[in-house]
Amino acid sequence: MSNDSWIKVGKVEEIPRQGARVVSRAEGDIAVFRTVDDEIFALRDKCPHKGGPLSQGIVHGKRVACPLHDWKIGLDSGEAVAPDEGCAASYPVKVEGDVVMLSLTPNEGCPNT
Amino acid sequence: MKEKLILIGNGMAGVRALEELLKLSPEQYDITVFGGEPYGNYNRILLSPVLAGEKTIDEIMLNDEQWYVDNGITLHKGKWVEDVNRAQRTVRTSDGIEEKYDRLIIATGSTPFIIPIPGNELDGVIAFRDIADVDTMLAAAKKKGGKAIVIGGGLLGLEAANGLMKQGMDVTVVHLMDTLMERQLDKPAGALLKASLEEKGMKFLMEAQTEAVLGKGKVESVHFKDGLELPADIVVMAVGIKPNIELAEKIGLHCERGIVVSDTMQTFDPRIYSVGECLQHRGLTYGLVAPLFEQAKVCANHLAHIGIARYEGSVTSTKLKVTGIDLFSAGDFHGDEHTEELVLQDPGRGIYKKVVLRDNRIIGAVMYGDTIDGTWYFELLRDNTDVSDIRDNLLFGQAHLGDSGHGDDNRVAAMANTAEICGCNGVCKGDIVDAITKKNLFTLDDVRAHTKASSSCGSCTGLVEALLAHTLGGDYSESPARKPLCGCTEFTHDEVRAGIRDNELKDIPATQKFFEWKTPDGCAKCRPALNYYLLCQWPGEFRDDSQSRFINERAHANIQKDATYSVIPRMWGGGTSPKELRAIADAAEKYNIKTVHVTGGQRIALYGLKKEELPEIWGDLNEAGLVSGHAYGKALRTVKTCVGQEWCRFGTQDSTQMGIDLEKMTWGSWTPHKYKMAVSGCPRNCAEATIKDLGVVCVDSGYELHVGGNGGIKVRATDYLCTVKTPEEVKEYAAAFMQLYREEAHYLERTAPWLERVGLTYVKEKIVEDGEGRKALEQRFLFAQSFAQDDPWAERAEGGEAHEFTPITQVG
Numbered sequence: 001m002s003n004d005s006w007i008k009v010g011k012v013e014e015i016p017r018q019g020a021r022v023v024s025r026a027e028g029d030i031a032v033f034r035t036v037d038d039e040i041f042a043l044r045d046k047c048p049h050k051g052g053p054l055s056q057g058i059v060h061g062k063r064v065a066c067p068l069h070d071w072k073i074g075l076d077s078g079e080a081v082a083p084d085e086g087c088a089a090s091y092p093v094k095v096e097g098d099v100v101m102l103s104l105t106p107n108e109g110c111p112n113t
Numbered sequence: 114m115k116e117k118l119i120l121i122g123n124g125m126a127g128v129r130a131l132e133e134l135l136k137l138s139p140e141q142y143d144i145t146v147f148g149g150e151p152y153g154n155y156n157r158i159l160l161s162p163v164l165a166g167e168k169t170i171d172e173i174m175l176n177d178e179q180w181y182v183d184n185g186i187t188l189h190k191g192k193w194v195e196d197v198n199r200a201q202r203t204v205r206t207s208d209g210i211e212e213k214y215d216r217l218i219i220a221t222g223s224t225p226f227i228i229p230i231p232g233n234e235l236d237g238v239i240a241f242r243d244i245a246d247v248d249t250m251l252a253a254a255k256k257k258g259g260k261a262i263v264i265g266g267g268l269l270g271l272e273a274a275n276g277l278m279k280q281g282m283d284v285t286v287v288h289l290m291d292t293l294m295e296r297q298l299d300k301p302a303g304a305l306l307k308a309s310l311e312e313k314g315m316k317f318l319m320e321a322q323t324e325a326v327l328g329k330g331k332v333e334s335v336h337f338k339d340g341l342e343l344p345a346d347i348v349v350m351a352v353g354i355k356p357n358i359e360l361a362e363k364i365g366l367h368c369e370r371g372i373v374v375s376d377t378m379q380t381f382d383p384r385i386y387s388v389g390e391c392l393q394h395r396g397l398t399y400g401l402v403a404p405l406f407e408q409a410k411v412c413a414n415h416l417a418h419i420g421i422a423r424y425e426g427s428v429t430s431t432k433l434k435v436t437g438i439d440l441f442s443a444g445d446f447h448g449d450e451h452t453e454e455l456v457l458q459d460p461g462r463g464i465y466k467k468v469v470l471r472d473n474r475i476i477g478a479v480m481y482g483d484t485i486d487g488t489w490y491f492e493l494l495r496d497n498t499d500v501s502d503i504r505d506n507l508l509f510g511q512a513h514l515g516d517s518g519h520g521d522d523n524r525v526a527a528m529a530n531t532a533e534i535c536g537c538n539g540v541c542k543g544d545i546v547d548a549i550t551k552k553n554l555f556t557l558d559d560v561r562a563h564t565k566a567s568s569s570c571g572s573c574t575g576l577v578e579a580l581l582a583h584t585l586g587g588d589y590s591e592s593p594a595r596k597p598l599c600g601c602t603e604f605t606h607d608e609v610r611a612g613i614r615d616n617e618l619k620d621i622p623a624t625q626k627f628f629e630w631k632t633p634d635g636c637a638k639c640r641p642a643l644n645y646y647l648l649c650q651w652p653g654e655f656r657d658d659s660q661s662r663f664i665n666e667r668a669h670a671n672i673q674k675d676a677t678y679s680v681i682p683r684m685w686g687g688g689t690s691p692k693e694l695r696a697i698a699d700a701a702e703k704y705n706i707k708t709v710h711v712t713g714g715q716r717i718a719l720y721g722l723k724k725e726e727l728p729e730i731w732g733d734l735n736e737a738g739l740v741s742g743h744a745y746g747k748a749l750r751t752v753k754t755c756v757g758q759e760w761c762r763f764g765t766q767d768s769t770q771m772g773i774d775l776e777k778m779t780w781g782s783w784t785p786h787k788y789k790m791a792v793s794g795c796p797r798n799c800a801e802a803t804i805k806d807l808g809v810v811c812v813d814s815g816y817e818l819h820v821g822g823n824g825g826i827k828v829r830a831t832d833y834l835c836t837v838k839t840p841e842e843v844k845e846y847a848a849a850f851m852q853l854y855r856e857e858a859h860y861l862e863r864t865a866p867w868l869e870r871v872g873l874t875y876v877k878e879k880i881v882e883d884g885e886g887r888k889a890l891e892q893r894f895l896f897a898q899s900f901a902q903d904d905p906w907a908e909r910a911e912g913g914e915a916h917e918f919t920p921i922t923q924v925g
Contacts (some may be wrong), residue, residue, distance in 0.1 A: 065637035
């Protein structure tokens with residue numbers, strides 16, 4: 001992946017711990033999460049169940065609870081926690097210094113709708 | 114290196130302990146299982162439906178062999194453990210396999226009791242215990258018109274008899290006593306059961322003592338003490354089971370009737386645990402599944418070195434798995450001179466219900482024909498609930514406590530498979546029964562996870578529990594009496610609250626650390642609860658953790674299905690003014706509001722706002738004096754009023770002003786669940802005060818206070834608390850009641866279920882009878898309010914919490 005495909009999101013501290021911020025985009029928002037251990041993850045901001053904005057959910061461990069119907073989505077994979085089935089596209093992220101970088105090319109495996 | 118754990122006995126209890134352990138600590142042990150039967154782990158209790166041809170063996174498998182492989186467990190099936198060397202810590206099978214252990218679980222279950230009479234060794238004399246027995250019975254049933262004699266008219270005997278009858282055999286049940294299932298049923302219920310089984314074609318020989326089984330090599334007839342002799346092709350002995358303690362005794366573990374264990378399921382050798390039917394705990398042995406599962410949980414907890422769970426014994430309930438027969442029993446239903454019996458008998462409908470009370474608490478129940486409320490009685494029994502307040506309606510069932518939604522439709526057994534059980538998620542009876550049987554679900558939580566039934570509003574929980582009980586019979590694992598706050602902990606709501614108070618825990622991580630939470634930072638269920646408990650305990654001190662709040666409370670608006678938000682400003686006591694209405698109209702136009710809607714709480718809601726717009730519209734509304742209505746919170750919502758004395762020809766007091774005063778006092782307060790009030794100006798009650806958390810009904814002589822009402826999921830009319838004389842008293846009582854609820858209810862428990870849990874008598878003691886206590890509650894409430902009454906909208910309109918409302922960046 002070439003360097004130009006990474007975009008600068010903002011500083012780690014701008015995302016609340018155990019929370020998320022939204023990267024707003026015409027093709028659909030992306031939610032950037034920060035866990036209690038300061039790990040950063042990015043998912044398409046759309047629950048595979050009924051499209052709820054995952055960025056608005058409660059972040060716990062490496063999961064987020066969708067605010068609409070409480071599906072739990074794994075932050076690393078985008079996969080719904082069993083027995084629910086479904087997947088939100090995940091995006092590569094990295095932290096350089098204190099800056100969060102995001103690739104707009106989703107990881108393979110989940111439909112990106 | 115991993116510690117080695119060996120399980121002897123590949124049955125339901127032992128394997129359940131492994132499953133619980135794998136959930137808690139999947140990597141801790143290297144696990145080996147020895148089982149005598151040549152199968153994986155199957156659901157022994159569903160052998161009856163297999164015999165009756167209603168299920169297949171495959172359908173009752175709980176853990177197939179792949180499960181052991183997937184979990185890295187070594188399974189030695191068809192292997193009998195012959196000896197355990199406790200000094201060397203090794204086990205040895207009859208064919209010479211030897212394995213070392215660090216810890217050992219003995220779950221050897223029970224063996225059927227074979228009556229010591231001549232001929233009991235003949236071919237065709239069997240017990241009803243395992244798949245092999247079922248195979249023998251099915252083979253015998255192939256002979257047309259074959260005759261079967263079942264000795265034992267208990268639960269197991271009747272299920273065996275029913276199965277054999279379904280397979281076309283001519284079945285006679287022989288019972289020593291004069292009542293069927295005398296350990297579970299009293300005489301009237303036993304008689305009803307006998308009559309319905311006779312109607313199905315089953316024959317009975319009561320008070321009959323079997324003397325010998327006769328035949329040449331193979332059973333031919335059964336001889337009774339009174340001289341009677343009946344021909345038989347097969348004899349099933351189902352007179353009871355006894356704990357299988359052979360191995361435990363041989364290796365010197367202390368046994369009485371069963372293997373004696375402590376509250377942590379350890380035997381007298383602390384490296385050796387026991388679970389299931391083979392054990393004896395506090396003098397009792399158990400033969401039903403629900404207790405075994407509780408034991409398995411405790412055992413796993415100890416094996417995982419968590420060690421906080423204790424088994425304190427189980428109260429069990431019984432259901433007979435015979436299609437078309439509905440009976441239920443639990444606890445001590447015979448009673449004694451210190452008990453009272455409530456009995457309802459309707460022979461015409463074949464209904465019999467008996468509830469036994471001691472000191473106004475249920476200690477036992479028997480039901481026949483209509484068992485829908487069995488789970489409810491059982492819950493009241495286990496929770497030791499004082500039923501004096503509901504005694505007059507107790508026998509008519511929970512529906513009579515005010516559930517307007519379901520009523521007579523509650524009879525799950527009679528429901529069609531297409532009947533909708535869960536209205537929120539559109540789940541039908543057939544879906545739930547399918548999931549229970551195909552996916553081997555045992556608990557309410559299982560059903561919620563797999564089908565979504567009862568996972569939204571919860572109003573169908575009783576129906577789902579009834580379906581579980583109906584589908585699984587005695588196998589149903591009721592929600593435990595002790596309900597942990599969530600999956601992250603074993604501690605209950607009450608324990609956590611007390612711990613926060615007594616140990617001065619001042620934030621969420623400290624609380625989680627103190628109680629040794631199993632997850633790093635909790636879950637979406639416990640974090641909001643902890644946030645509330647801390648907030649309530651330490652007003653002014655605890656720093657609210659917005660990341661532990663549900664989005665609505667974090668954003669101070671209600672999220673809608675399309676991720677937009679709604680905004681509802683407060684209208685004090687339901688009153689408004691041209692100026693406020695003009696501001697709302699202007700805002701609706703400015704923000705292109707698609708829907709303006711009048712709410713049930715006498716306010717106006719604006720729908721369809723983008724999150725970024727919220728602070729701005731709040732600023733606009735603030736300018737006209739409008740503040741947050743907290744319509745999004747587990748908080749004081751509204752105080753609904755009528756116009757009262759000021760206009761109404763029937764009004765007795767100034768109900769509108771009373772409502773405004775109450776709202777001014779209580780707004781901004783966070784509560785365990787949403788909290789609504791109303792004030793009606795006369796007993797015509799136009800403000801519907803008797804379905805509110807606290808309702809005031811003005812009368813000529815003063816103010817009636819009513820509490821614990823609910824107009825939502827389950828309609829519940831309030832209970833009358835007391836009548837007071839002055840508006841000052843109304844405020845004092847209202848503040849005290851709200852504070853009692855804030856301090857004592859569980860998070861997400863409305864006043865209605867809370868009141869039913871603690872009883873109206875208790876609330877009266879605290880609020881009406883104890884004047885000093887009431888004043889202290891009021892003071893604590895007002896102190897908390899001194900930190901709570903800042904308009905959250907104003908703060909955000911001025912730029913507070915900006916990160917909540919704006920994207921971090923924009924692309925393209």
